[in-house]
Amino acid sequence: MTDLQMSLIAAGGVFIVGVFTYNKWQEYKAKKSVERVFASEHEDVLMRAGSGSDTVHPGGARHEPSFSLDGDSTPDHAAPAGAYGDGDEPETPVVRTADASTPPEELATALVDPLIDCLLPLALEAPARGDKLLPALQKLRLVGNKPVHYIGLAVSGEWEPVKHGGVYTKLQGGVQLASRTTALNELEYSELVQRLRAMADEIGAEPEIPDMMEVMQEAKNLHRFVAGHDAQLGVNLQSNGAPWAINTLIAALEKQGFDVRPDGRYVMPDGEGGHLFSLSTNVTLAEETTSRLTLLLDVPCVAPARDGFGSMIACAKSMAGRLDASIVDDFSQPLADQALAEIAGQVQEFYADMDRNDIPAGSTRALRLFS
Template identity: 75%
Template sequence: MTELQMSLLAAGGVFIVGVFSYNKWQEYKAKKSVERAFAANHDDVLMKGPGEPRQEPVLDPSAVPAGRAEPVLDEEPVVKGTDPEATPDELATSLVDPLIDVLIPLQLEVAVRGDKILPVLQTLRHVGNKPIHYIGLAVSGDWEPVKHGGVYTKLQAGVQMASRTTALNELEYSELVTRLRTLSDDIGAEPEIPDMIEVMGEARNLHRFVAGHDAQLGINLMSNGAPWAISTLIGALEKQGFDVRPDGRFVMPDGEGGFLFSLSTNVTLAEETTSRLTLLLDVPCVAPMRDGFNAMVACAKALVQRLDATIVDDSGQPLVDEALAEINGQVQAFYDEMAQADIPAGSTRALRLFS
């Protein structure tokens, strides 16, 4: 027994020996994309100017939306950001993505019906906080999310290698393999398990990229006079176009079911007044074409007039137009970095990693 095996066993993990069975297209695309995207560490372009750290506005990597439990459905859950007009093959690729997922082929003994295997697949949808998706090669010749009425000759599972908080680790991967083998026995399949060491390396590289680009950009409004009454403030924010979500957040809709940026009153629900508001842009989750930063600045300037306020940085110093323009340039550079890594801001791939 090798030293590595002993250490993994001591930690409660199981060393899995397997082979990659990606087809040539997947292997080429995954390797080249990962090498190009994650070979080197990137500076956070929103944090640094030429040779010195940025002090403004607020950039809070710890302000991460709480994780959402994926509902148990009869068919493959729809991933946020997926194009509703995507072809079955495009949708399949967005669910089981060779750049951000571990791909695990499930070789079938005979063709299977979606109706029969869906209840079994629903028993394994997450490992840790990493989602697991399944696609199948239909008798039509297209890869598609497994669904009722479908008949499949091949299956493939994909587990996401990283999230905002963590990378897929050895214990999670061992749990996945153990449960996937049981699941495969139930549906008459044989999983082809990728090598743990290679998977862990790719997962850590991907998480390093995510952590380095987890940028949340905020600007503040400070009252020029008395604090605002929360009851009055709510009306003003609704007139400005904000929606109040069930969780109490104020968000600016993007017109397509999502939102551009959010707003915090910086006080608890028990407070009756506040003298400070913070608008927050989740940069990697908003596509460049939506121009989220300039939309947020325009909203802030409108609220300045409506509420008699001043736009300030986190230390309470006024933010002038020149500083805002400089920050906007850094946002554009950030978008360029993400696009070059094949994870464009606002794309399905980005939303999976950063939501």
């Protein structure tokens, strides 16, 4: 082997080592960047530092579990300006809006809500029957994961959901500005406008398109509010002895009043088609036993009058007696009555804050935003 060949091999080796080292350095920087982001902004919304000695946290410090009102203390989570104060895949999520006795105008507001929807006025060239309008409207029901709804001004002078047999002189569309996961973005809005224009041409209507920049700002503000109030509270039941057999456990859950939903979740019904809280066995379907159950309350989705937290704790205590279990937090520390009472008080503060922002917990508006 010549000196030239040896030199080329050596140079190639140095190049490969250099590339490998550079890639590793880039991976390290990316990893540290991600760690910094998540370490600085994403605390556990259920177990924030308080005072006391029940929950073990990293570093050896011990704190009582505390319900967190993300967003109450910082301007970033304030309600959208002008929207929450002065009075003024996929399928669309199913939200209980009203029963048959609900006035048409109330039904209309539940579908197209000025507080949480971007309004899309549609001026009809002439009065149109719902039978003609509905097939076209069905073509634009979802943008991304944001539902699009429509109401019509009936010849009676009342706004109502567009229906067969109705005759309408005007239409009002509405696309939800934010969901639990994301805000309406520029790409979705551009798609909406394009599809809205095509649909309007089909029914003989002229759409009024809001300014994109204003809509994007409203969507971001609303999503900050949703993110700041997206709170779930959980308590755990830990077996004091041997793990529970799943088959035996199912019977106990049914006696306690739980229903099994099609998706396999166990839920406590609220008596009106919804549920107060859910339960997880924390194991896969293939497992035959579990030693831990988790009860979870989706706080903004349950009205204060239903006392979801109180009902969940009462259920946990009843099941603890039935199953010989202890009520513990996520770190397996016992949850004392005093800690639970403090959390219950913070839940009431959370409800009051949602009321102040005209999005009461458990309302149609809240259910749409937090579905």
